[in-house]
Amino acid sequence: MHIGITGTGSYIPTITTLNTDFINHTFLNTDGSPIPNSNEVIIEKFKKITGIAERRYAKKELNTSDIAYLAAERAIEDAKIDKETIDYIIVAHNFGDVTYGQTQADTLPSLATRVKHLLQIKNPKCIAYDILFGCPGWIQGMIQAYAFIKAGLANKCLVIGAETLSRVIDPYDRDSMIYSDGAGATIVENTENTGDILAHNAATFAHNEANYLFFGESYNKEENNNTRYIKMHGRKIYEFAVTHVPQAMKDCLDKSGVDINDVKKIFIHQANEKMDEAIVQRFYKLYNKPMPEDIMPMNIYKLGNSSVATVPTLFDLVKRGKLENHAVKKGDVVIFASVGAGMNINAIVYRY
Missing domain, CATH: 3.40.47.10 (Thiolase/Chalcone synthase)
Structure with missing residues (x-):
């Protein structure tokens, strides 16, 4: 199957x-x-x-x-x-x-x-x-x-x-x-x-990390309408992500049995360019390898962070040849990975 x-x-x-x-x-x-x-x-x-x-x-x-x-x-x-x-x-x-x-x-x-x-x-x-x-x-x-x-x-x-x-x-x-x-x-x-989903991995960190993203009041203290907005502790999220996501990706890849050298693309949640680069660099460092050039498609510079939509949107654009210098072909192994509110982490190793 x-x-x-x-x-x-x-x-x-x-x-x-x-x-x-x-x-x-x-x-x-x-x-x-x-x-x-x-x-x-x-x-x-x-x-x-x-x-x-x-x-x-x-x-x-x-x-x-x-x-x-x-x-x-x-x-x-x-x-x-x-x-x-x-x-x-x-x-x-x-x-x-x-x-x-x-x-x-x-x-x-x-x-x-x-x-x-x-x-x-x-x-x-x-x-x-x-x-x-x-x-x-x-x-x-x-x-x-x-x-x-x-x-x-x-x-x-x-x-x-x-x-x-x-x-x-x-x-x-x-x-x-x-x-x-x-x-x-x-x-x-x-x-x-x-195609084939070869392995998956997920985790929820909620002991100290549950409220890194939350609904909070406006920074304008003159507003008295009790409206809540999306808020985050950016530095804590960054430190959490670069600490835990690389290992979660490695655990998933190791479970799949695929060699690190056979990974063609990493479709990572478009959260923050510097954070995403740090995650992928640390992922490769776990295998004592440098991050390959063009391994990580990015479209955050044009589309911003649309939360749950970033990974499937990015994959669709690459699949359709709409992102310069990036493509996937039949048989390529790719990784989908994300981190966000919860704090939740997950990854999939997928053979296209």
Whole structure:
């Protein structure tokens, strides 16, 4: 039995926001005090650390479930399957549908149910549910799809990662420049000749690390509307990620039996350019090897951090030849890896 990806699709929102668009923002410290540096300096430092030059936001009329549906349509078309034969629809997100201009997250019904409705799938045996697992949600959904198929409970699964983080950011927080919107989808099937999930690994660190990412108040202390926004302890996340993710990736690769020299690409969550580079460098250091050139496709500089959507979107773009100097061909071994709120870590070794 081979359990592989037979179709991919992504939705890249059409509104592009440049770093220079933040030039007139009022950025504040956590205590509400003004940041002494000019916005030019703040933006320059931000670009140097994160690698982000621009990001994409969804149009006002589109919610997370809408862009998830658009990515799903493309994946189904790419896989050339009858949508009525899908056994599971698994949608990874973190904030549900947040209508533009509103602050309340809407998850009733689930986003997966909404996607199924938009796809007009009539089959009641197609089970639709959501998964909350921080930024590693799409990879965790892939692991669950693999488990369903391997156990004989499914033949085809639709796994989606979608988010509209632009709706849950504090405009007074410098970190608001990191986040973006997007959706990526995959069809996972029991197949004879297309791809294979060779190994997977996952972990949750919640003893001291549970609240490294959280919902918190605006840095503008004059706001009294009790609205909460996505917040993070950036330094703690960085230290956590570079400490734990490389070993999790190594454990996964060792479990697969694949030699490190046979890995062709690493599709890592587009969280922060410097952090991602440090993770992959440390991963190779565990094998006493230097990080190969062009091993790690990156599109964070144009698309920003769209949480659960970054890995499936990146994979879809590379698969379709839309990322310069990067490609995958049949038989290539790649690694999917992510880290995020929870704190959760996961990885998959996949033969394309």
